[in-house]
């Protein structure tokens with residue numbers, strides 16, 4: 213019997229779509245190439261320590277019981293409770309440029325005041341930008357785009373303020389070099405500055421397990437170590453998939469979270485090439501994760517996330533060298549407001565833009581020595597923004613664009629996928645749809661909503 217829907221990928225968007233479809237009694241099978249769930253936001257164990265792969269913070273923070281906003285919408289749609297997320301709010305984060313610091317927390321008026329104080333000449337223009345943001349429909353499902361750089365340049369006069377607004381929004385959600393689509397800018401502005409950050413008390417693992425348990429309870433099937441090597445087509449429709457082990461599974465519909473270019477490459481028909489062709493994403497990162505013998509707060513560091521930039525302008529693109537240490541993100545998972553009995557080891561995560569090609573071209577021995585070299589460079593770039601924690605390092609791990617491609621299949625290790633988003637999730641085949649990163653909503657909340665939105669729009673029609 214063919215499945216109603218086969219879903220490629222057990223990342224957050226695939227799991228959310230699976231829950232929606234299984235809830236409405238579809239027969240659903242999620243196929244995942246990796247041996248575990250979570251995709252870009254997974255977890256692993258190394259030298260007796262548990263790590264999250266991609267979790268800095270959940271954006272779009274809302275306190276338990278809120279009735280509005282993206283988080284409450286996705287909880288309703290997935291029939292989850294606030295306890296399933298157990299979100300703890302951030303302490304405080306900041307954007308730090310030479311001579312300027314903008315602090316923000318989960319109260320938007322605090323950030324607004326910071327902008328007024330640091331950039332008094334921009335006060336009225338910043339307020340005008342806020343009015344534009346409030347009036348913009350960022351959730352439209354057409355693929356129209358507009359340059360946020362251009363729009364901001366027309367409203368805000370001081371280029372430093374423009375760059376400081378872009379810095380966290382690009383780092384946490386732009387697939388485009390030195391620019392963003394304006395709708396994506398508005399989504400990320402609301403998600404980060406207006407709503408703010410939280411963290412599931414025990415990291416991403418319990419949340420992922422909750423999603424899988426819910427999906428299975430509703431009758432959904434999940435097959436791990438089951439990569440799709442080909443999407444089978446008949447005319448203008450997908451009719452099933454071939455797995456890496458040559459097993460064939462049939463389906464009435466296929467939903468892919470693998471990425472638009474990656475999905476196109478899986479199709480076995482002749483009409484694969486789109487006009488214009490899909491641009492591969494290039495924005496990727498290295499991240500170093502330090503385990504410490506004490507909490508960062510005990511060393512005097514209580515910031516949740518610090519977005520720093522030491523150059524004259526913020527330059528968001530793949531660097532010519534292996535990494536760009538002029539800017540970066542420092543995140544401490546310990547610096548959220550936890551219950552008083554919460555115990556976790558001290559951790560610091562430092563992230564920097566990376567050149568995917570460099571990391572793919574290294575031989576295995578060069579790769580390890582380059583990692584060691586760049587770990588020191590990244591650490592040196594971050595230390596002006598926090599106390600020197602080097603005497604307290606117990607262990608360190610580091611991942612690169614190569615690691616991201618190895619575990620998720622994303623071309624170039626591109627965390628935010630292709631710059632060409634397909635908002636309505638349609639492909640050249642009538643019953644093959646995209647969800648997740650390349651549909652256009654990124655991050656944890658964004659991709660969960662993407663899975664829900666595309667399932668509702670195309671696969672749960674009345």
Ligand SMILES: Cc1cc2nc3c(=O)[nH]c(=O)nc-3n(C[C@H](O)[C@H](O)[C@H](O)COP(=O)(O)OP(=O)(O)OC[C@H]3O[C@@H](n4cnc5c(N)ncnc54)[C@H](O)[C@@H]3O)c2cc1C
Nearest residue numbers: 221223224225245251252253266268269440648649655656
């Ligand atoms: C370092 C890092 C830090 C991040 N930090 C944050 C953060 O703090 N907050 C936040 O909100 N977001 C963060 N993100 C972004 C967030 O993790 C992603 O936007 C989100 O997880 C993407 O989910 P997805 O479902 O679209 O795609 P993915 O997670 O990529 O899921 C796709 C899945 O499909 C599988 N797959 C691909 N091809 C095949 C195939 N042929 N057959 C079978 N399976 C296949 C992959 O293995 C993968 O599991 C971070 C990401 C990274 C990498």
